[in-house]
Amino acid sequence: MVIVILIIAAAAMRIMLRFDGGREWNKSSSFLGLDGENCSIDFDSLKVNLIMTDYSMPGMTGYELLKRIKESCILRQIPVVVMSSENILTRIDSCLEEGAEDFLLKPVKLSDVKRLTDFMRSEGKKGEKR
Numbered sequence: 001m002v003i004v005i006l007i008i009a010a011a012a013m014r015i016m017l018r019f020d021g022g023r024e025w026n027k028s029s030s031f032l033g034l035d036g037e038n039c040s041i042d043f044d045s046l047k048v049n050l051i052m053t054d055y056s057m058p059g060m061t062g063y064e065l066l067k068r069i070k071e072s073c074i075l076r077q078i079p080v081v082v083m084s085s086e087n088i089l090t091r092i093d094s095c096l097e098e099g100a101e102d103f104l105l106k107p108v109k110l111s112d113v114k115r116l117t118d119f120m121r122s123e124g125k126k127g128e129k130r
Helices: 062-071 089-098 110-129
Strands: 005-008 015-019 021-025 050-054 080-084 102-105
Touching: 050 062, 062 080, 062 089, 080 089, 089 102, 102 110
Parallel strands: 005 050, 050 080, 080 102
Antiparallel strands: 005 015, 015 021
């Protein structure tokens, strides 16, 4: 099973698409096609299993990005995990209520990675049965 994860990092709001190697883009909303421009990924030919984003980014919070993803007819089914080094319950609750699969506190622990890995494996098995 190939797992594709989009990681949206705070540093200059870059995105790293991880699979065979890696490529970087500079704006998450442009990359995902959420700003009205053409999307940089052909989501018909590439199944993205998970989007991970930092909460604190320049120009857009992880919550705002999550809302845009969940409003997109193409992206809304992709699970989103938001991360932050700040343990602010209202932010965590808002993201989970908006549809985030999980909210991780940084530094991320091994148990967090294991939980996400187990989740992605279970989602992959559901997709294989379809």
